Amino acid sequence: MKQAISNEAALQILQARFGSDIFDGSEPYGMLTVYTKRERLIELLEFVKESPELQMNFLTDITAVHYPERAGAEFDVVYHCHSWPLNFRLRIKVSVSVDDPSVPTAVPVHLCANWLERECYDFFGIIFVGHPNLVRILNMDEMDYHPMRKEYTLEDPTRRDKVDLQFGR
Amino acid sequence: METTAETIPFDALQDAPTQSQEVANYINELTTLNLGPTHPATHGVFQNVLQMDGEKIVSGVSTIGYIHRAFEKIAEHRPFYQITPLTDRLNYCSSPINNMGWHMTVEKLLQIEIPRRAQYIRVIAMEMARLADHLICNTILGVDTGAYSGFLYAFQQRELIYEIYEEICGSRLTTNMGRVGGMERDLNETAIRKIRQLLVEFPAMLKEMEKLFNRNRIFMDRTIDVGPITAERAMSYGFTGPNLRAAGVDYDIRVHSPYSCYNEFEFDIPIGKSGDTYDRYMVRHEEMYQSLSIIRQALDKLPTDGYHADAPHYYLPPKEEVYRNMEALIYHFKIIMGEIDAPAGEVYHAVEGGNGELGFYLISDGGRTPYRLHFRRPCYIYYQAYTEMCKGAPLSDAIAIMSSLNVIAGELDA
Numbered sequence: 001m002k003q004a005i006s007n008e009a010a011l012q013i014l015q016a017r018f019g020s021d022i023f024d025g026s027e028p029y030g031m032l033t034v035y036t037k038r039e040r041l042i043e044l045l046e047f048v049k050e051s052p053e054l055q056m057n058f059l060t061d062i063t064a065v066h067y068p069e070r071a072g073a074e075f076d077v078v079y080h081c082h083s084w085p086l087n088f089r090l091r092i093k094v095s096v097s098v099d100d101p102s103v104p105t106a107v108p109v110h111l112c113a114n115w116l117e118r119e120c121y122d123f124f125g126i127i128f129v130g131h132p133n134l135v136r137i138l139n140m141d142e143m144d145y146h147p148m149r150k151e152y153t154l155e156d157p158t159r160r161d162k163v164d165l166q167f168g169r
Numbered sequence: 170m171e172t173t174a175e176t177i178p179f180d181a182l183q184d185a186p187t188q189s190q191e192v193a194n195y196i197n198e199l200t201t202l203n204l205g206p207t208h209p210a211t212h213g214v215f216q217n218v219l220q221m222d223g224e225k226i227v228s229g230v231s232t233i234g235y236i237h238r239a240f241e242k243i244a245e246h247r248p249f250y251q252i253t254p255l256t257d258r259l260n261y262c263s264s265p266i267n268n269m270g271w272h273m274t275v276e277k278l279l280q281i282e283i284p285r286r287a288q289y290i291r292v293i294a295m296e297m298a299r300l301a302d303h304l305i306c307n308t309i310l311g312v313d314t315g316a317y318s319g320f321l322y323a324f325q326q327r328e329l330i331y332e333i334y335e336e337i338c339g340s341r342l343t344t345n346m347g348r349v350g351g352m353e354r355d356l357n358e359t360a361i362r363k364i365r366q367l368l369v370e371f372p373a374m375l376k377e378m379e380k381l382f383n384r385n386r387i388f389m390d391r392t393i394d395v396g397p398i399t400a401e402r403a404m405s406y407g408f409t410g411p412n413l414r415a416a417g418v419d420y421d422i423r424v425h426s427p428y429s430c431y432n433e434f435e436f437d438i439p440i441g442k443s444g445d446t447y448d449r450y451m452v453r454h455e456e457m458y459q460s461l462s463i464i465r466q467a468l469d470k471l472p473t474d475g476y477h478a479d480a481p482h483y484y485l486p487p488k489e490e491v492y493r494n495m496e497a498l499i500y501h502f503k504i505i506m507g508e509i510d511a512p513a514g515e516v517y518h519a520v521e522g523g524n525g526e527l528g529f530y531l532i533s534d535g536g537r538t539p540y541r542l543h544f545r546r547p548c549y550i551y552y553q554a555y556t557e558m559c560k561g562a563p564l565s566d567a568i569a570i571m572s573s574l575n576v577i578a579g580e581l582d583a
Binding site for chain 1: 233245530
C-alpha cells in the first residue's frame, strides 16, 4: 500500500495550523520528522488524530533519547504516529532540558501512552505531567536513578577485570 | 443500582476521594489475590494483584519487569551484528522474525539491497516462526481450558520447525538467524525436504486440531465472549497483530508496508469480529493456513540469485577466503572486532511479528554501536489492557485471556 499523502503536503498541513511551532522538519529515511514545543504537543497529537486529511489514528511508540552534550535540550521525547488509512508515518519530537524534563501526558489522546510514558520515566526520568500513575515499570521501585541516561555506564566502572584497553568496550 | 463487579467503575479502587459510602463498603469486602509472579498457568513471570468479589475480578494491577535484561542499554555498547542475539530473546517463540526485523533495520540504515533469494529464504523462516508462535499460543490456550492433547501432539510439528531452523542456522530456540546483508548460508537439500514435509504434515495436524477445538462445546463455552475488546478500544490501547485483527481491524504490516518481497505472495488476512478469546484463537488458527500458503509459494518460486548481498564491509567473507585472501582477512577482522562504522541516521522499521508490530527505532551517530535503540514490543503495549479485559470475569477466564493474548515475558520486559 502506497503512502497516500506526500511528506511535503503533510508538513504544509501541520505548518498551516501550528506555524512556527512546527520546526526542523526533515525526512530521515523517508519518514517525516518534526519538532514541536511541549506546550503544543497534546494539541498536535489531537490534531493529527482528528484531522480528516491526516487521520493518524494510531500511536505506535513513545520513547526518549538522551543527548548530554546539547545544553538546554538534553532529551528528545519521540512520538511515532501512524495513519492506517493513508499509510503515513509521522515522527514528532519534543526537546526538554535535564533541569525540567517534563512534557504533558498523552494518555487522554491514546490509552497506550500510559505504559510507554512510564517506561520513559523509568529509564530517562522524563516527567509526564498529568499522567494517572507515573511510577517505575520495569526497574525496581527502590532504584534511585534513571539508567538509560548516558552518564550511567553499562558495567560497574569500579571493576578492573573488565577493562579492555585494546578495543575499548 | 447495586454495586457489583460489573457496575463498579474500573478505576474506583484507585480513586479514593470520589467514592461513595456504598462503594467504599463494597471495596472493603473485596479479597486481594496475588496471581503470580510464578503461577503455573501464566506461562512466564507475571504478577497481577487482583481484587476479587467472590470468583469475579473487580480490578487488578499488573506488575512487570521480572525478567528485564536492559537490552536497550546493552545494545548501545555492542556492534550491530552482536545485537542480533539480543533480539532472539525478545519473543523467543518466534526468534527468526525478530532477527530478520533487526537485520532489515540495519540494512535500511546502510542502504543495502539484498538479493531476492535471500529475501525469500527470510520469508520462509519468518512464516515458520509465525507457525511455531501461533501453535504455541493456541495449544497453550487449550491447556488452560482443559485440553492437553494439542500441547502434547501438535508439538511434533513445532519440533519439525525447529529441525528446519537447525538446517538453516544451526540452532533451535534462540536462533541468531541470518546476517546483516542476507543469510549466512543457503537453504540446503535437507532443509528443503523438511519444509516440504512440513507443508504436508502441518495442515493435516491443523485439521486434527480443528476437530478437537473449533466446535468443541467445552472449548467454546470457555472462550466465546471471554475477554472481548472493541476495535476502537483495541486501537487506542495500541493492539496490533492477531489480537487486533480478532477485533475486526485488518491491519497487517506484511500487506500495509510490505518488506522482504511480501508483495509477491497471495495471502488473506483473517479477521474476527468480537475480539474475544475465541476470535483470537480462530484468527491465529487461520493465519497458520495463510503462513503455510506463503511458505509453499516461496518455495515454489525460489529465485536463484545469491543468498547474501555483495557488501564486504558488513557481511562476513567465507571462512576459506579468510585464510587465503588478504582483503577477506581484513574484513573478517574488522567485522568481528566491531570496527565497522555505520552511517549516521535515524531509522524506524517495523515487521509483523508473532504478536503484532515489532518495531526497531535505531539512531546511529556514525559510530560502531547504535546511539540509541528502542524496541517497539507489541506485547508490552497491549498487555496494559489485560486487567481491564479481565474485569467482571471469573479467575479461570483471566488465565484463558492471558493465554489468548500470547503475552511473552521476554518481549514484555525486554
